[in-house]
Amino acid sequence: MKITVNVWRQKGAQASGRLVKYQVDHVSPDMSFLEMLDILNQQLIAKNEEPVAFDHDCREGICGSCGVMINGLAHGGRLATTTCQLHMRSFKDGDVITVEPWRAKAFPVLKDLIVDRGAFDRIIQSGGYISAATGSAPEANSTPIPKENADLAFDAAQCIGCGACVAACPNASAMLFTAAKVSHLGLLPQGQPERKSRVFNMVATMDAAGFGGCTNIGECSAACPKEIGLHFIGRLNRDLLSATLSGGTTAD
């Protein structure tokens, strides 16, 4: 396949960027999108040009680092698929593909397609954990958890922090990510003691990072490679509002 890509090139955080057109020949339909970018970079290196910088690590859809906007859709828009798991067979010979970095005030571009997702780390640091004495692992069945809660908590815990929800949201809101992280601990018995302070602090950090608000449009969930449901945002709202109405910062 021959593919034409319009890639966002930007030398550094302060530089201004632009879309640059490249032709990539010899693309196999079995390649992943990132492998197609690898081929492009080989071409650029051979010509002594600067390769396109993009984030990647696991290349198997579990680390969350590879997200880019492909033709205006986060991760290319395929159901439950990260950019590294998107195959070139999703495109046709001769296609022109526009590749841009995530766009959000809270995710500044560092170089080309790489953005700084540190705002997500700060949200986690402000409450996405359980303060507990560590030691040897307790007997698993000593804390009974209803099956439904365990399943839901697991659904939420699948979030890989890729940022596609923010990228796809018309408001650049981080509600789906924050909802997943608040819910996966809030659904489990171990998460109860810090449930109120967790939701307060994580939402405060989210707001302070400069993400927009949620208008319940649903683009986040549709773009999410882990199919985190919009109902988790409802749960986050419920947690925050009930914690606000009942006052206090820790669970009673």
Place this chain on the structure above:
Amino acid sequence: MAAALTLNQSTIGKKAIMAVTGIVLYGFVIVHMIGNLKIFEGPKGFNEYSHFLRVVGEPALPAGTILWVIRIVLLVSVVLHVRAAIQLTLLDNAGRPIAYKKVQRKQASFASLTLRWGGMAIFFFVIFHLLHFTVGSALPGYIEGEPYHNVVSAFSNQIWAAPVYLLAVAALGTHLYHGVWSAMQTLGLNTRRTEKLFRGLAVASGIGLFAGFATVPIVVLLGILQ
């Protein structure tokens, strides 16, 4: 710090204010629409209903008490709703200072993407509507206390009136098509189990209110009510 995070300080809290005031206004438009349909009872029934709204609660309460309580609740709701909308819109726009060159949507509906434009259209329409039928200054030949006459004369003599009203109630229907479900989600009342119920309520509200409100200008235009 955490304790100080009151409703108005978080985006979620601002939206909760928006949702609660939106539900108040939603309740009002439902009652308003049902009231409008009393026009089919003829001049006597409709004028009496309108009079009843102005004197309800008397003489147990001083004249106009209930009318003014309702008006104040509505006014406060509108102010808080619009205030939250402006604050949130500014925050949301600031969330993405650099736009994508290319954007596609997978999920967004026309109603959800136009919520703010529809809200603005409704806001300006309401001001005009009050001048038209409550104050009367936008309607030549307005007669205080004769709403039946005023409605019929407006839609039959002012050629632009019916299209303006139809567009406005279409904007209202579209606003609620997304807004009703969105309010439930924002207040955390929506769960996986209620999802279909609230989506259905929102769709039914949007379509039902549009149809109900559109009926009066249409029947007057067709000459069915004179």
